[in-house]
Amino acid sequence: MKRIFVLFFMLTAVVFALAACSTAEEKTSGTGTDKTTDDNKSTDKEKLIIGIDDKFAPMGFRDDKNEIVGFDIDLARAAAEHMGAEAEFQPIAWKTKEVELISGRIDLIWNGYTITDDRKKQVLFTKPYLENAQAVMTLKDSSIKELKDLAGKEVGLQSQSSAANALNENPIHKEIKTVTEFGDNVLALTDLKTGRVNAVIIDSVVAEYYMTKEPDTFKLLDESLAPEQYGVGVKPGNEALLEKLQAALDKMNEDGTSAEISTKWFGEDKVLK
């Protein structure tokens, strides 16, 4: 029995050592794992916690140094600066983004977040800042040439993304054989490569990123599903933050900051004014 206690004691010591070194690490590395969010009500605090999907290239993802980068990341950082706040990026599971926001764990959802009517009921939106479309991606030699060719085919998309809404609003959805939902876009595209699905519905900005990663494998149909717009999601009831953020975004449009960030990521100024 005594030996068990000694063993237990040793293990406890190890945990404390680990805990100590991991908190120290957190301070220095600043990967944005976790910081408490007690006073998420005030809008004038200097920390702005922004919920992002760090698997959503090129809007927000991790570069080869494991730093969070992307178009939305640069834009959010600049906006926070205009607001006199410090942006802190919190990678979240995209499926729980609204719950994260409403429960007050994050202040904003900002990562290629499409404005939809359903979401407007739960979340406050800024004015749209970027044009997007739900594009249909298939293999280069696929027989699918236009939207109506999707009839009888198997289609994949990211779960809880606006791709599902876009598809449902298009009459073609009734003729599709099955719709499979994936945790993230790459899994859907991997299934497309292996042939388990025939097409993937995906944000066009994201699709273009992956097409440069693996040229000559995929094609996008010229025809896309519903055009969409990206906006920033703010916690309902926090109109003050929304106003402040919108003012910052407007100012960045005027002074050319947004255009500069857009050129950096897309090679052209695509930001909606």
Next chain:
Amino acid sequence: MADYWQTMVLPMLEGAKMTVLLFFIAILVSIPLGFILTLAAKSRFQPLSWLAQTYIYVMRGTPLLLQLLLICFGLPMLPVIGEYLVLDRFVAACLGFILNYAAYFAEIFRGGLLAIDKGQYEAAQVLGLSKWQTTTRVILPQMFRVALPALSNESVTLIKDTALLYVVAVPELLHFAQTAVNRDFTIVPFFIAGAIYLAMTLVLTVLFKWLEKRFKFE
């Protein structure tokens, strides 16, 4: 090439640290808690026994994923007290794992107690051991020995269950594998993640083998 491996593996090791930390915290708290639950469930004081059994039923009967979601996102949405219950994500995750695993450990220990022959109690009584001595010197060591293989099994499961951490937005090993997959559009990081999990479970397997040998008695 070496650089590429480094950029892929380092974040994963960073994530593995979360996994290991959660593992130790969960194991160290839930094993004693599970033991207390076993005693409570076997208690002659009916309400206590009933309470412990209900607890075990609820925690074993619902998915750990659901429990994590409720603790992290459900608690802050409660009226009135909700705003005081916004726990740190990692703390919320630890709480979920501890509460869940304690229920499993409670059942494992119960199994250990059941395996002890009635003759052991009688022999202890004949030898004139007090109740305390019987429990700590005769029953518990045997129970621990019997429970070891099941404990080992459950610990390995715990290591793998840490992959659930990302639902409450704590980045762990598998999440960093996924970010690499999404960045580079290759599934190589999944194989690396698998190898890291295997390395961690290997340590556990060896440790428990050693413990079993150590506490062997004929």
